[in-house]
Amino acid sequence: MGAVAPTATDQLHEGLRAFLVAQYGASVKLSGLRRLTGGTSHETWAFDLSTSPHAKESIRPLILRRDFSDDRLDLDLATEFVLLQRLYAAGVPVAEPVFCEHRNSPISTPFIISERLPGTDIRKRMAQNKDGARALGLSLTAIQAGIHCLDWRKVLGDVLSPPATNAAVSEVSRWSRIATECAREPQTLLFAAIDWLGAHAPDDSPSTLVHGDFKANNLVFDPTGRVAVIDWELSHISDPLEDLAFTMLWTSQYDLVGGMLSEEDYIAAYEHASGSRVDRERLFFWRLFAQVKVAAIFLKGLRTESVEASIRPSLVMLGRAMPWIEQRIAELLRNALNERNAA
Amino acid sequence: MSVGPFETLASVRDFLTRDVLPAVPKEIAGEVRAAVKLLEDVADELDWLPAVLHAECEEMLALRIKTQDVIATETDDELRRKIVSPPGNTREQLELHRTMSGMVTSVVLKLQAGIREPSLESDESMKWRDLLDQHYAMLGRHAETRLRWQSVFEKRSEP
Known part of the structure; x- marks a missing residue:
């Protein structure tokens, strides 16, 4: 994910048009192709599609997401596409998936x-309605709880597999390996956190679908207020508290925690929406884990698999x-140590 | 005198901002802005780094000496000498810092493993925990110092 192969807009336009002609026929019209900002592991392009050039109402606004390389952190694109189809059909707020091409792109x-x-x-939405931040926070927390309450065995049982061992052991092992x-x-504090997590993994925890990156910039809104949760590439089956902990990492004025709700209000809202109590000790474990996971993501961005491409400055910044991350790990490890001293 | 390092970095930033940024496609503009920000952060880091590395190596050495009573750790004289009179070259200072950090990592992992041992006597355990806490606190401070040299999260004003 460290490197980006340069994509000229014209080349992309040509390739994409050929693909769409194969789907809809020669009258298809593709317009307004432009790259959107953001994304550490993929590029996102917006465009408008018209299958009948004479009818304005047939114009459909679409998004194309392509990986920079095959070096993904989690789900492959084809699996993610099926996941999105199932979630859309099940009424989970996601953008409708339309096509996936993973073999002959x-x-x-x-x-x-x-x-x-x-x-x-979300930033623009909050700026438009500053008084509504709390209500927005509560509704987004309810969406997150809804994802966790989904009967994943029924909807996604053939798409996602539960971890072979317990979720905590499995996730710590996966992300620690990448980070190391x-x-x-x-990276003393990072290695100390990995060691601590290995020694304190909770024995049992519920298994639910988790988004894996449920944060403000992965939520988009339409003018009617409809929200869609995007970027499901890190989704998997795990402890729902893993998801809460990752959301709690991001605490700017535009984030769910810190921006819309305080930590305690967020946890209370989640407990209310999910109908289950949040075990604070287990949450602490996942909060430390979240630091290791985000460290692994940042550090992986500094590695390029290709000699032909440079590492993008935005990834160097991360x-x-x-x-x-290290400062937060130090705080969390000190908290764990001092709580046990007091006990 | 030739052009100084900070002036050189400033002129490269200026060139990227004024001439390159308006000329590149929109999809690359964000990366050029990131490159400008990186040059700014690195200029500031280079300004403070030698003093920071020296202070941190001294602190790591002092804590290592304190830990000797609990964990058998050795620090050879050559390393001590280098820390007291650090190399003038920043690359060598970074190497020295890396060596010290590696030693601290090993001590922290030993202390963490030690306090998990049920056989550790209670007063010994308190001593180990206290040392571990001092290590976490020191490393947290070192990380905090570096917040000034990144632009993703809120910065810190003074190293």
Whole structure:
């Protein structure tokens, strides 16, 4: 994920048009192709599709998402597409998936095309309605709880597999391996956190669908207020508290926690919406784990698998933010130590 | 005098901002802005780094000496000498810091494993926990210092 192969807009336009002609016929019209900002592991492009050039109402706003490379952190694109189809059909708020091409991509890497909500992101929505932040926070927390309450065995049993061992052991092992492989120097606090997690994994926890990256910039809105949860590539079956802990990492004025709700209000809202109590000790474990996971993501961005491509400056910026994670790990480890001392 | 390092970095930033940024496609503009920000952060880091590395190595050495009573740790004289009189070259200072960090990692992992041992006597356990807490606190401070040199999260004003 560290490297990006340059994509000229014209080349992409040509390849995408060929793909769409194969689906809809020669009268198909593709317009307004433009790259959207953001994304550490994939590019996102917006475009409008018309299958009948004479009828304005047939124009459909769409999004194309393509990976920079096949070096994904989690779900492969084809699996993610089926997951999105099932979630959409089950009424989970996701953008409608339209196409997936992962074998014979005319644009050099696999891609997904999905509905584009003609709306806004959470920052703009909060700026438009500052008084509504708490209500928005409660409704987003209810969406997250709804994802966890989904009967995943029924809806996704043939798409996602539960972890072979317990979720905590499995997730710690996966992300610790990535973090350790990608670490460039002695990352003392990161290694200390990995060691702590290995020794304190909870014995049992419920298994639910978790989004894996449920945060403000993965939520989009249309003008009617409809919300869609995007970027499901890190979704998997695990302890729902893993998801809460990852959401709690991000605490800017635009985030669910810190921006819309306080930590305690967020947990209370989740307990209310899910009907289950949040075990604080287990949540602590996942909060430390969240630091290791985000460290692994940042550090992996600094590795390029290709000699032909450079590491993008935006990924170097993320790598340089490691001290932010280390500082939080130090706080959490001190809390764990001092609580046990007091006990 | 030739152009100084900070002036050089500033002129590269200026060139990227004024001439390159308006000329690149929109999809690359974000990366150019990130590159400008990185040059700014690195200029500030280079300004403070030698003093920070020296202070941190001294602190790591002092804590290592304190830990000797609990865990058998050795620090050779050559390393001590280098820490007291650090190399003038920043790359060598970074290498020295890396060596010390590696030693601290090993001590922290030993202390963590030690306090999990049920056989550790209660007063010994308190001593180990206290040392571990001091290590976490020190490393947390070192991380905090570096928050100034990144632009993803809120910065800190002074190292």
